Amino acid sequence: xxxxxxxxxxxxxxxxxxxxxxxxxxxxxxxxxxxxxxxxxxxxxxxxxxxxxxxxxxxxxxxxxxxxxxxxxxxxxxxxxxxxxxxxxxxxxxxxxxxxxxxxxxxxxxxxxxxxxxxxxxxxxxxxxxxxxxxxxxxxxxxxxxxxxxxxxxxxxxxxxxxxxxxxxxxxxxxxxxxxxxxxxxxxxxxxxxxxxxxxxxxxxxxxxxxxxxxxxxxxxxxxxxxxxxxxxxxxxxxxxxxxxxxxxxxxxxxxxxxxxxxxxxxxxxxxxxxxxxxxxxxxxxxxxxxxxxxxxxxxxxxxxxxxxxxxxxxxxxxxxxxxxxxxxxxxxxxxxxxxxxxxxxxxxxxxxxxxxxxxxxxxxxxxxxx
Ligand SMILES: [Zn+2]
Numbered sequence: 001x002x003x004x005x006x007x008x009x010x011x012x013x014x015x016x017x018x019x020x021x022x023x024x025x026x027x028x029x030x031x032x033x034x035x036x037x038x039x040x041x042x043x044x045x046x047x048x049x050x051x052x053x054x055x056x057x058x059x060x061x062x063x064x065x066x067x068x069x070x071x072x073x074x075x076x077x078x079x080x081x082x083x084x085x086x087x088x089x090x091x092x093x094x095x096x097x098x099x100x101x102x103x104x105x106x107x108x109x110x111x112x113x114x115x116x117x118x119x120x121x122x123x124x125x126x127x128x129x130x131x132x133x134x135x136x137x138x139x140x141x142x143x144x145x146x147x148x149x150x151x152x153x154x155x156x157x158x159x160x161x162x163x164x165x166x167x168x169x170x171x172x173x174x175x176x177x178x179x180x181x182x183x184x185x186x187x188x189x190x191x192x193x194x195x196x197x198x199x200x201x202x203x204x205x206x207x208x209x210x211x212x213x214x215x216x217x218x219x220x221x222x223x224x225x226x227x228x229x230x231x232x233x234x235x236x237x238x239x240x241x242x243x244x245x246x247x248x249x250x251x252x253x254x255x256x257x258x259x260x261x262x263x264x265x266x267x268x269x270x271x272x273x274x275x276x277x278x279x280x281x282x283x284x285x286x287x288x289x290x291x292x293x294x295x296x297x298x299x300x301x302x303x304x305x306x307x308x309x310x311x312x313x314x315x316x317x318x319x320x321x322x323x324x325x326x327x328x329x330x331x332x333x334x335x336x337x338x339x340x341x342x343x344x345x346x347x348x349x350x351x352x353x354x355x356x357x358x359x360x361x362x363x364x365x366x367x368x369x370x371x
Contacts, residue, residue, distance in 0.1 A: 001289055001353055001366045007298035008311045008368045012288040012353065015172060026175045029182070030302045033238055044184070045236035048229070049083045052164040060088035063162040065153035066117070067091065068106035070269055071168040071241070073248035075233060076113045079166060088162060089117040090153040094145045094277060095124050097329055101254040102273030108252040120152050126213035131334050133207035134198075139287055139348045141330070142280040146195035147217045154220050157228055169234035175295065184235035187228070190219050242303065245269045263321040266293045266300075266314045276329035282322045286349040289364055293318035312369040320362075 002011045004024035011018050017025045055061050062079060066072035066089045079085045091106065110117050127144055135141035157165040167186045190196075200214055220228070233239065249255070256268040260275075264282055271278060271292075278292075285291040297311035306314075331341050346362075354362045 001364070003368045003371060004298070006308070007301045008294055008308065008315055009298045010288070010290050010294070010368070013284075013290065014288065026298065027302060029173055038238060041236045045231075045233075046083075048164065048231065049079075049085060052229075053083075053085055055164075056086075056161055058086075060086050060116075060160060060162050062087050062164040062166060063153060063157045063160065064089050064166045065091075065149070066106075066109065067149075068102065068109055068273065069271070070245040070248040070253055073105075073109055073112075073251055073253050074244040075166055075168055076109055076115060077247065077251065078233065078237075080113050080115065087115055087166070088160060089115050090156045091117050091119045092145060092148045092152055093119045093121050094142070094274060095122065095127055096274035096276040096333055098274050099256065099272055100259055101256055104254050105273070108254075112251050118156060120148065120216065122148055122216070123213055126209050128334060129207045129209050130203065132336075133203070135334070136344055137206070139283045140280065141283070141334070142277055143195055143198065144217065145277070146280075150190050150195055151217055151219055154225070154228060154230065155216065157230070158220060158224055163227055163229045165228060165230040167230060167232050169239045170232040174234060174239065175299075182235065184231045186230035186232050187225055189230070240303065241270065241299065242305070260325065262326075263323045264292060264318050264326075265323075266296045266318055270296070274329070275323070275326045276333050278323065278326045279330045282326070283345075283348065285319055285322070286345060286354070286362070289350065289353040290315070291319050294368075316367065316369045 002018065002022070003009065004018065004027055005022040006027045007024065009016060009024045009026060011024075019025075019028065052061050062085045064072070064075050064079060064087045066076065068091065072089075076087065076089065079087045089109070093106075106117065109115065122145065130144040131141045134143040153165055157163060165186070167189070170182065170186070173182050197219075200211065203209055203214060204211060219225075245253075245255075256262070256272050260268075262268065262278070264278075271281065282291045294315050297306070297314040300306045301308055301311050327338060327341060330336075331338055336344075349362050353364060353366075355365055357363045
C-alpha cells in the first residue's frame with residue numbers, strides 16, 4: 001500500500017492513479033481547477049438553462065436528484081434562485097431509521113426553496129434480501145439503494161419530460177475513480193463503479209428476488225438515455241463540500257451537532273440521513289484499507305484546511321472505528337445477530353493489506369501514519 005505524497009489517499013482506492021511523482025489523480029484534478037476557464041464554463045451552463053427554461057409549459061423544466069443533504073440544498077438554490085428554473089426534485093428514501101437531521105433536512109429543502117419532491121420508498125422485502133446477499137457475497141450491502149439513486153431520477157426525468165437533470169459532483173473525476181475523464185454529461189454515471197450492473201439472473205437465483213423486484217434498478221435503454229441531458233454541476237462551477245455546507249446551514253440545514261458524534265467520521269455533515277447506510281461506505285476499510293476519514297482528511301488537505309500530518313492523525317483515530325450505532329441499526333434491519341455481522345466482516349478483510357495483532361484485531365500492515 002502506497003500513499004499519495006500530497007494527501008493521504010492510498011493506491012488501493014479502486015480506479016485511482018498515481019503519477020511518477022507519487023501524487024494521486026484526485027490531487028491532480030484539484031490542481032487542474034486553477035487552469036480551467038470557469039467563466040467560460042459558467043456561460044455553457046447559462047446556455048443550457050436558457051435552452052430548457054420554461055420548456056415544459058408551467059410544469060417543471062428541469063429535475064434535481066436530491067438526498068436532502070448539504071449539496072442538495074446548494075443545487076436547488078442554484079437552479080431555483082440563481083438560474084430561475086422550475087425544478088422538480090427526485091429522491092430515494094431508503095427504509096432505514098432516519099436521524100433527526102435527515103428527517104428535518106428533506107422537509108427543509110421543500111419548505112425553504114418551495115419545491116415539490118417525488119420520492120420512491122423501495123420495496124422493503126426485496127431490500128432486505130438484496131442487502132443480505134450483496135453484503136455476504138460482495139461486501140456491498142446497499143447496492144440496491146445506490147442503484148436506485150442512479151436509475152430512479154433517470155426514469156422519472158423521462159416520465160415527467162424533464163430531460164435537463166442535475167447532479168452535483170462527478171465523484172470519479174473529483175476523487176479518483178473508474179470514470180475519471182471530465183465532461184459535463186452524467187450519462188456515463190452508472191459505469192463509475194458505485195452501483196455497477198449485477199447479473200439479474202444471479203440476483204433472482206441467489207438472493208431470492210423476482211424479476212419484478214428489479215424493475216426500478218434497470219438503467220434506461222440507450223435510446224431513452226439519448227433523449228436526456230443529465231449534467232454535473234461540478235463541471236460548470238468549482239465544487240467544494242465545505243462551501244456547500246456553509247451555504248446550506250444558513251438556509252436551515254441541520255448537521256449532527258448535539259445528535260450523534262460518529263466514531264468513524266471526521267466531519268458531522270456528510271451522509272447523515274441514517275446510521276445503517278454508513279456500514280456500506282465503511283466497508284471500504286476492510287476491503288481497501290481506507291474509509292470516510294481518509295476521504296475527508298484527504299479533501300481537507302487539498303483545500304488547505306489541515307496539513308498532511310494532521311490528516312494522518314485523523315485517519316489513525318477514526319478510519320477503523322465503525323460506529324456501533326451503525327452496526328445495531330444495520331443488524332436490526334437485515335436480521336443479523338452482531339456475532340453473525342462481525343463474522344461476515346471478518347471474512348471481508350483483505351489479507352494482503354491487514355494482519356491480526358495479538359488481541360485478534362485486524363491492523364493495517366502499512367498504515368499512513370507509520371510511513
Ligand atoms: Zn492525493
